[in-house]
Amino acid sequence: MDASSTVDVRRIAAALANAEARIAYAEIVLSGESAGASRSPSGAKRQRTLDVLVGSGLIEQTTDDHYAATDAPFRAVLAQQGKREAATGVDRFLRAGRIDHFPASATDRRAVLEWVLDQVVASDEVLTERELNERLLAYCDDFALLRRYLVDNDLLKRTPSGSSYAR
Secondary structure, three states: OOOOOOOOHHHHHHHHHOHHHHHHHHHHHHHOOEOOOOOOOOHHHHHHHHHHHHHHOOEEEEEOOEEEEOOHHHHHHHHHHOOOOOOOHHHHHEEOOEEOOOOOOHHHHHHHHHHHHHHHOOOOOEEEHHHHHHHHHOOOOOHHHHHHHHHHOOOOEEOOOOOEEEO
16 A cells, blocks of 8 residues: 555544554554564454454565554545645634634734624623633633733723623
8 A cells, every 4th residue: 555545534544443454453553573472362353353454554564473563544544634735814723613822913913803803792792801811712812812912902991990891
């Protein structure tokens, strides 16, 4: 199997879902090459386990009683996935819809802040600090820093008492 081969991911997952196959696979991987492992089953059961691993492409038989792990199925799965497109715009700074890191560039940082503001506060809405913090927490663990950035960039206005915020 080479990196461009099609891989049956379900077959790999099924092989690794079996505890005995996982043990045998781990022993083969850790030993570099193995005739079967000390904790894996013996006899016919051992051979069935090894056959499942060979069938999945995770190992290959090198001699009558020796097997070696191969990286081919992993390379093939990665090749099947294709090349990921690079994120653009605000998405460059997000992971799973949350801010991963704040941009160094003021222009990019403002774009991220405007995006968050559009998600969190409606144009005519007034929020208490607690309400704002709860909403900002969905986008960043450091909601106080995010709130400060929004105020410092004149995207949010805070009452002098600090009790409410609006666009």
